[in-house]
Amino acid sequence: xxxxxxRDILQIGKPTEPAPRKLKQTxxxxxxxxSRELYSLIGGAPPIAFIKPNYKAKLSFQQKAVPWDFRQFxxxxxxxxxxxxxxxxxxxxxxxDYYFAKFNKVINVTDYTDEEYEKFLTxxxxxxEETDYLFALCKKYDLRFVVITDRYEYPGSERSMEDLKxxxxxxxxxxLRERAPSVGASDVxxxxxTLIQQFNFDKSKEIERKKALEVLFNRSPEQIExxxxxxxxxxxxxxxxxxxxxxxxxxxxxxxxxxIQQTLPVTPGSAGTNLQGQAGLATPGGxxxxxxxxxLPTHDKMKKKKSQPEADPKKARRMSNASVSSSVNEELxxxxxxxxxxxxxxxxxxxxxxxxxxxxxxxxxxxxxIPIRPIMPTAxxxxxxxxxxxxxxxxxxxxxxxxxxxNDLKMKxxxxxxxxxxxxxxxxxxxNRKRSASNAGLNSRDKRKKA
Amino acid sequence: xxxxxxxxxxxxxIDVGSTWTRAGYAGxxxxxxxxxxxxxxxxxxSAEVETQxxxxxxxxxxxxxxxxxxxxxxxxxxxKAEDAATPxxxxxxxxxxxxxxxxxNTWRQNMEIRNPMKDGLGKLFLQSLEDWDGYEEIWKAAFNxxxxxxxxxxxxxxxxxAWNPSEKREKLLELAFEQFNFPAFYLAKxxxxxxxxxxxxxxxxxxxxxxxxxxxxxxxxxxxxxxxLRQPIGGNVVTNQIMEELKTMFDYTITPQYLVADKETVxxxxxxxxRSRDRPNTTDSFHKYQQDRVVHEYKETICQxxxxxxxxxxxxxxxxxxxxxxxxxxxxxxxxxFKPTELLFQPRSYLTKVSDNGLIHPGTEGSFGxxxxxxxxxxxxxxxxxxxxxxxxCDIDLRPLLFNNVxxxxxxSLFPGFVERLNYELPGLAPGSKIKIHASGTSVDRRCSSxxxxxxxxxxxxxxxxxxxxxxxxEHGASIVESKCL
Numbered sequence: 001x002x003x004x005x006x007r008d009i010l011q012i013g014k015p016t017e018p019a020p021r022k023l024k025q026t027x028x029x030x031x032x033x034x035s036r037e038l039y040s041l042i043g044g045a046p047p048i049a050f051i052k053p054n055y056k057a058k059l060s061f062q063q064k065a066v067p068w069d070f071r072q073f074x075x076x077x078x079x080x081x082x083x084x085x086x087x088x089x090x091x092x093x094x095x096x097d098y099y100f101a102k103f104n105k106v107i108n109v110t111d112y113t114d115e116e117y118e119k120f121l122t123x124x125x126x127x128x129e130e131t132d133y134l135f136a137l138c139k140k141y142d143l144r145f146v147v148i149t150d151r152y153e154y155p156g157s158e159r160s161m162e163d164l165k166x167x168x169x170x171x172x173x174x175x176l177r178e179r180a181p182s183v184g185a186s187d188v189x190x191x192x193x194t195l196i197q198q199f200n201f202d203k204s205k206e207i208e209r210k211k212a213l214e215v216l217f218n219r220s221p222e223q224i225e226x227x228x229x230x231x232x233x234x235x236x237x238x239x240x241x242x243x244x245x246x247x248x249x250x251x252x253x254x255x256x257x258x259x260i261q262q263t264l265p266v267t268p269g270s271a272g273t274n275l276q277g278q279a280g281l282a283t284p285g286g287x288x289x290x291x292x293x294x295x296l297p298t299h300d301k302m303k304k305k306k307s308q309p310e311a312d313p314k315k316a317r318r319m320s321n322a323s324v325s326s327s328v329n330e331e332l333x334x335x336x337x338x339x340x341x342x343x344x345x346x347x348x349x350x351x352x353x354x355x356x357x358x359x360x361x362x363x364x365x366x367x368x369x370i371p372i373r374p375i376m377p378t379a380x381x382x383x384x385x386x387x388x389x390x391x392x393x394x395x396x397x398x399x400x401x402x403x404x405x406x407n408d409l410k411m412k413x414x415x416x417x418x419x420x421x422x423x424x425x426x427x428x429x430x431x432n433r434k435r436s437a438s439n440a441g442l443n444s445r446d447k448r449k450k451a
Numbered sequence: 452x453x454x455x456x457x458x459x460x461x462x463x464x465i466d467v468g469s470t471w472t473r474a475g476y477a478g479x480x481x482x483x484x485x486x487x488x489x490x491x492x493x494x495x496x497s498a499e500v501e502t503q504x505x506x507x508x509x510x511x512x513x514x515x516x517x518x519x520x521x522x523x524x525x526x527x528x529x530x531k532a533e534d535a536a537t538p539x540x541x542x543x544x545x546x547x548x549x550x551x552x553x554x555x556n557t558w559r560q561n562m563e564i565r566n567p568m569k570d571g572l573g574k575l576f577l578q579s580l581e582d583w584d585g586y587e588e589i590w591k592a593a594f595n596x597x598x599x600x601x602x603x604x605x606x607x608x609x610x611x612x613a614w615n616p617s618e619k620r621e622k623l624l625e626l627a628f629e630q631f632n633f634p635a636f637y638l639a640k641x642x643x644x645x646x647x648x649x650x651x652x653x654x655x656x657x658x659x660x661x662x663x664x665x666x667x668x669x670x671x672x673x674x675x676x677x678x679x680l681r682q683p684i685g686g687n688v689v690t691n692q693i694m695e696e697l698k699t700m701f702d703y704t705i706t707p708q709y710l711v712a713d714k715e716t717v718x719x720x721x722x723x724x725x726r727s728r729d730r731p732n733t734t735d736s737f738h739k740y741q742q743d744r745v746v747h748e749y750k751e752t753i754c755q756x757x758x759x760x761x762x763x764x765x766x767x768x769x770x771x772x773x774x775x776x777x778x779x780x781x782x783x784x785x786x787x788x789f790k791p792t793e794l795l796f797q798p799r800s801y802l803t804k805v806s807d808n809g810l811i812h813p814g815t816e817g818s819f820g821x822x823x824x825x826x827x828x829x830x831x832x833x834x835x836x837x838x839x840x841x842x843x844x845c846d847i848d849l850r851p852l853l854f855n856n857v858x859x860x861x862x863x864s865l866f867p868g869f870v871e872r873l874n875y876e877l878p879g880l881a882p883g884s885k886i887k888i889h890a891s892g893t894s895v896d897r898r899c900s901s902x903x904x905x906x907x908x909x910x911x912x913x914x915x916x917x918x919x920x921x922x923x924x925x926e927h928g929a930s931i932v933e934s935k936c937l
Contacts (some may be wrong), residue, residue: 076606084460084606088854100458113886140937141673146846150675213847217903270522363638 017392066091077104102279108138110172120178121171130154134167162203169201347377357393364392458596458912462601465593466610466641467586467904469568470661470686470862473902474593477608480904481895484597489740490585491549491562515851527933550592556744558709559588560732564740568662588624592822606635606918608909610901613640613667613674614681620936621929628924635918637909638936640674642667643905645860648896649889653849654856657838658901659795659863661686664834666841668853673937678844680837682830684798686863689754690746692791692802706778707741714779723780745777753784756792759875792866796876798831835876842881854884860900864890 067092072083075098112121117128133154141147149161176196350373353361364374374385388408462477467488473480517744549555555564567582567589594602609625611620620638627636646654646669656667665681667674697703707725716726753772766789775781794801832840842853857877859870872892877886891897908914919935 042847077916078918078920079924080920080922082918082922084635084915084918086458086460100456100915103913104916140934144671144673146670146849147673147675149846150677217847217850217881217883221879224882329864406643 014384072097075101077101107139107142109135109143110175111135112171112175116175116178120174123170126167130157131167131171134164135171138168162206165206166201166203169199173199258440303338345377346379346382350382350389351376353393357396360396361389363393364396454894456912456916457910460606460915461604462606462608462909463594463598464608464905464909465477465590465901466644466905466918467568467589468901469566469663472589472593473899474598475902475906477906479906480903482899482906484593485899486551486592486597487495487555487565488568488589489555489564490592491555491557491564491737492585493547493549493559493562495545495547499667503646505509508867512645519589548585548588548592550596552590554742556709556922558733558737561734562737563734564736583622583626584834586629588589590626590631601630602631602633605633606637606909607631608637608639608905609842610641610644610905611638612663613642613665613676613679617930617933620932622758624919624929624932628921633921635920638916638922639905639908640667640669640933642674642899643669643672645671646856646858646902647904647907649858649891649899650657651787651856651858651889653852654858654889655838655842655853656858656860657834657864659685659859659861661862664861665838666837668841669851670849675845678841680832680841680844682798682832682837683827684802684831685861686747686750687743688794689791689863690743690803691747692794693746693754694742696787696791698710700737701780701782703780703782705742705776706793707738707745708777709741711778717779717781720782721780723776723778725778732898749774749776749866750791753788754792754866755788756795756866756872757789758868758871761789761793761797762875766882792863792869795863795869796833796835798843800826802828802831818879833876835873835880838873838877851884854881855887857886857888858900859888859890860897862898864897866895 020087032394067090070085071088072084072085074081077098077100082090114128117131121131123131134148134152135151137148141151145161145165149164152159152164173196176192176199334407374381377385457478459478463474464477464482465474466472466482467873470488472486472488473482474484491595520903549557549559549562565566565582565585565675567585567767575822587902594600609623609627611623615638622897623638626631641667642656642658645656645658646652652669652672654666654669656669658667662684662685663681664685665679668678669675697705703722706723706725710726710727710730712726714723717724753774757766767786769785770787771783771785772788773783790801831872838857842850845853854877858871859873863869870888873888877888891900917935919931923931923935
């Protein structure tokens with residue numbers, strides 16, 4: 001698309017100065033021997049968005065290469081001062097300790113003195129020498145009991161891992177207990193107590209655990225198969241149970257909502273009439289197809305339900321399974337008044353007034369001496385109250401309409417008087433007004449009487 | 452150096468196996484030098500009296516140059532061996548060693564082929580003093596000849612079998628410090644190194660090599676001695692089995708390359724037509740070694756392990772593979788490809804008593820031709836059984852961990868179908884356990900796994916505190932190896 005095209009589109013006239021000439025000069029000629037198509041592909045005008053290619057950064061020769069130095073080092077984790085050599089950069093002047101020395105972690109294995117052994121640690125099954133040997137092994141193999149058991153070769157004794165563990169933990173526990181400072185802060189003592197707890201080793205329990213594991217390990221393939229089958233079966237049962245529980249819950253919920261509806265007074269307001277209307281329209285015996293005409297069959301079914309209340313649970317479940325659950329939902333959404341589950345105050349169910357009308361309605365109520373909420377909201381009172389409210393609202397509506405009409409009339413009259421033509425609608429308006437006023441009066445009287 | 456925990460100190464790693472010796476620099480992924488452990492030696496009587504001390508002047512000697520040693524293989528030399536520097540004034544044998552593929556395989560009059568690591572028939576390696584001399588020669592060949600290094604500049608990590616007795620470990624330590632003057636030395640168990648090479652500290656390592664098959668449980672980088680199981684059934688037995696089979700099936704005895712001047716093409720399974728060379732004074736061991744080499748090739752080219760239980764009818768349906776021997780004899784092998792390897796898994800039914808006076812040249816030592824007594828055959832176990840028994844001798848808490856980390860290495864594991872077969876057999880033995888078999892994908896890794904683990908270990912920064920230094924050796928003596936190299 002060239003510049004002239006854009007100008008055409010935007011309906012701009014020809015440029016005053018011949019700018020494109022400059023452009024033309026830059027356009028290169030197609031070289032000889034090159035097909036036009038190829039040239040248009042590889043050459044021609046440079047693309048509008050020109051991304052500067054990113055090349056690898058040039059090697060900077062300003063920086064001098066850092067030579068490597070074959071340096072000697074000693075490892076502080078060693079005691080013999082062995083000098084090894086490794087390559088480091090010359091500028092690496094980290095003098096300190098050898099980097100990897102800090103990874104030399106040693107597990108502290110408790111020590112005991114001869115005196116302590118005599119006092120607390122004697123055991124008929126263990127000699128001091130053997131205990132010493134055990135502790136030396138513990139230190140050597142960093143408490144890896146698997147290895148300690150493997151390498152344990154004390155002449156004349158055959159010990160299992162549990163024996164060794166029991167002895168080791170027992171000695172530790174004893175030492176912790178006996179080395180207690182007689183007086184000390186309570187929290188320190190508590191810490192020690194927990195530590196002592198940690199060194200508890202129940203040998204018989206451990207042996208039992210290992211025996212159980214052994215049994216598990218030695219299962220035959222058939223046993224394993226059987227176990228697996230059992231497991232699958234258990235899973236299946238569990239799932240079935242869950243499904244059942246879910247269904248039952250759904251059914252219960254459904255029944256509950258049904259009950260609530262039944263106990264509700266048929267409000268004579270919009271909801272009630274609506275229901276009645278529907279009932280009248282319902283085709284007898286029509287079985288609802290879910291999603292089709294929702295509300296009608298529901299009602300129908302409810303009737304059916306009523307005739308055989310919870311006859312057999314199987315049937316009920318099936319029903320709830322199939323379409324009832326969906327129809328219940330529809331029922332709830334269809335209904336004008338919301339059924340809140342659980343307990344509610346009846347006066348809450350009185351339909352609310354439009355917010356812009358509240359004040360006016362309140363005023364009228366005040367006039368006729370009725371509080372804004374019913375004092376004793378029995379079902380009857382509530383129904384009446386609702387009726388009253390709707391009456392007041394319609395009264396106010398009419399009033400407003402009358403006012404508007406009157407205004408209109410006035411305006412028209414004024415216009416007419418300007419033109420000088422007497423009109424009959426004048427009287428019409430008066431009559432209208434009178435009628436509506438009397439109507440209102442009657443209504444209010446009526447209401448007062450009822451209240 | 453901080454990011455990957457490595458710190459190179461120019462350490463060397465040497466791994467002398469029963470078939471191959473690997474040597475190289477720590478931190479590299481393959482050894483610089485791989486050569487057969489078997490070496491050639493020519494002994495000649497000489498009346499020379501030599502006073503030679505090798506203790507403090509390790510010289511980069513060519514193995515081809517004459518190696519004279521003050522020791523004799525007789526019993527009375529044991530005392531002298533203690534101190535190599537003692538001048539000997541007895542007339543002694545002069546030995547010339549030929550080490551390396553090219554050297555050992557060249558025909559020479561009276562050259563014996565020896566293997567210091569022979570472990571067949573349950574013998575421990577480095578049995579005699581002769582073996583020790585040979586072992587030293589191997590080190591010399593590796594360090595002086597192949598790597599060309601000055602031993603005083605490099606720490607050395609050497610591998611050893613898991614069941615190496617302490618005298619031998621001490622002797623190795625002596626060798627490193629007295630004979631070679633290494634500044635620092637470490638002896639690592641080959642099973643542990645194999646586990647390290649696949650990045651595991653806990654594993655069951657099944658190593659099935661030339662002369663021995665072993666299962667070693669490794670826990671946290673330490674072997675569990677009570678779980679070690681080994682049997683002298685390895686690649687060499689398979690080799691012998693194949694030779695026996697060729698003898699019975701085709702009435703064919705292998706003529707190695709060195710005896711063949713020229714050959715003619717013959718039809719399959721027809722007796723070979725070749726003109727033999729005149730090779731007087733060939734030793735039996737050399738001949739056997741050359742025969743073995745041919746069978747090795749046969750084994751590596753066409754042999755296979757049945758992936759599922761050995762079923763002759765089923766396997767017979769598999770395509771046959773042809774193989775031509777060095778003397779022109781050629782045959783197509785079908786079931787025969789699967790049969791010899793089956794003894795690895797079912798030794799009791801497939802291991803046959805091999806007699807000395809049949810196929811192999813008479814007089815061959817037991818270390819080469821494997822003769823099994825009925826008792827040994829009865830005691831032998833299939834590889835899967837070996838793994839299972841080894842794991843079951845460990846603590847019950849450890850078993851799941853080991854089953855999940857079965858590491859397979861060694862030349863025999865390279866038979867196609869080997870790992871598949873294990874995968875089939877093991878779950879049958881331990882039905883409830885989750886079993887995972889790790890086998891490195893490349894054949895080099897599997898041949899050199901213990902070297903590779905050593906290479907990794909010796910290049911770690913945290914490892915350098917574990918070296919046995921010369922100072923420590925001089926202070927505590929050789930027994931320090933027991934406390935340092937666990």
